[in-house]
Amino acid sequence: MHRLQMLKDSFFALDAIQRQLVVGSAVAAGAILAYVLQKRRQLKSIPVGEGWWRAGEKQLSQDEMIYPFQVQTSDEEIKDLHERIDRMRYTCPLQDSSFHYGINSSYLKKVVSYWRHEFDWKKQVAVLNKYPHFKTTIEGLDIHFIHVQPPHRENQRVLPLMLVHGWPGSFYEFYKIIPLLTENHDGIAFEVICPSIPGYGFSDAPQKQGFDSLAAARIFLKLMERLGFPKFYLQGGDWGSLITTNMAQMKPQCVKGLHLNMFQSRNGLKVLLTIAFGRYLPFLLGLSREDVRRYFPYLEKNLYEILRETGYFHIQATKPDTAGCGLNDSPVGLAAYILEKFSTWTDLKNRELEDGGLERKFSLDDLLTNVMIYWTTGSIVSSMRFYKENLKTNIEKRIDARTGIFVPTGLAAFPGELMHCPKSLAQIRYRKIYTYTFMPRGGHFAAFEEPQLLSSDIFEFVKKVEKF
Secondary structure, eight states: OHHHHHHHHHHHHHHHHHHHHHHHHHHHHHHHHHHHHHHHHHTSSOOOOOOOOSSSSOOSOOOOOEEEEOOOOOHHHHHHHHHHHHTOOOOOOOTTOTTBTBSOHHHHHHHHHHHHHTOOHHHHHHHHTTSOEEEEEETTEEEEEEEEOOOOOTTOEEEEEEEEOOTTOOGGGGTTTHHHHTSOBTTEEEEEEEEOOTTSTTSOOOSSTTOOHHHHHHHHHHHHHHTTOSSEEEEEOTHHHHHHHHHHHHOTTTEEEEEESSOOOOOSHHHHHHHHHTTTSTGGGTOOHHHHHHHHHHHHTSHHHHHHTOHHHHHHHHOHHHHHHHHHHOHHHHHHHHHHHHHHTTOGGGGGSTTTTHHHHOOHHHHHHHHHHHHHHTOHHHHHHHHHHHSSSOGGGSTTTTSOBOSOEEEEEOTTSSSOOOHHHHHHHBSOEEEEEEOSSOOSOHHHHOHHHHHHHHHHHHHHHHHO
16 A cells, blocks of 8 residues: 555656646747747838938938929930941851740841831830829939829729839830729729839939848838828839838838739748648648649759859849940840840740740830830949849848738739749748739739739739728
8 A cells, every 4th residue: 555655646746747847848838939929029110221322422402302204215316226236246046046045146136127127216205105204303313203093983992003123124014004003993993103223214323332122112112102102002023022022011001012923932941841841741831733833843843944044143143234334335235135034034935936935925116115225224234233232141131031021912923933932931921911823824024924914913902902
């Protein structure tokens, strides 16, 4: 009996120790969870900051008026272009090389012949001016934007929407989607604002080092404030995706919703687990069949394809001024550099074609108008510097990379985009995803390629945000 009592006492003592361990572990886990939640609460926005990008000291006062602007050209400008085109020296392409070595010079000759003898720049300038253009000075730079209001209709809600382009695009990418966005959809229409990123097109180029996506985001927030919009929607792809994301991080109280057609997650354990096991255990990691179809061929077979398509990235992130010298001096060189991206970034399979598939989605007038915006403004070098400024340090360690996005977000996943990001990974960074759409077709230049698809997705996203 005494031995039995000792065993009972030992059991109860061990049970008490276990209970203490369980309670202690729970307390520790709770403390860790509370700390994580506290850190998350602390990083719901990032500082807006301040800047001055014109050479010299910051001016204490600056003109904040908004002025009408028109795109202009001259006979002298066109004559100079034609003379430079006529002096172009071509290199014969390798046999059967298609677009694997870059733009095929045989096809380039056809494009340049059209440019020289049929393309009407004066006519395209008139096309550019069909929407109202404006300029205003922010942080020492003249910022260009177009501002399009929808027609007045009874019982229509008008919501402000800023569209932000990327490289090597321009505000012109949105000319086909603007009339769709200003239409009435179930009582909603958009008032559209399309700025040019500083250093691109008709916006002044920064004259000091350090102008990155955070600086662009701050300037565009100031633009929306100057236009009188306390709350608004944002949409972007390429650099526009990062800039609009930064805007939502800086002033989430102003951003009613953020819609993106290019987006990435943040590196971490879930990403590693998805890469390692997602193909075999997709549902445990929140992956759909379509995610598996789009994501894993890229990881397992096509990682080299991404490396083949990012040589420009390394050049522009390190020595943009060197490469930019030739592009800023030769219109044909500039066209070759830009048009090749519109081929491969629309669909990597276009590299198999001698004409790069360029005219499957775009007209030569549209492509050359975008090139001419870079050429006539001499902005190719300053646009390339944007890579250098954003990648001087590890972008993954910037404050915006460590801060979640808490505004309502809509994501449109186009199959031709260079990188696919599943919703389960996008949620690591974008915490309030209202819509996630697998788009049936289209690539990197969504508004330019598939304006109907993109506009429909934007409307569906905004309707959901407005409803809830």
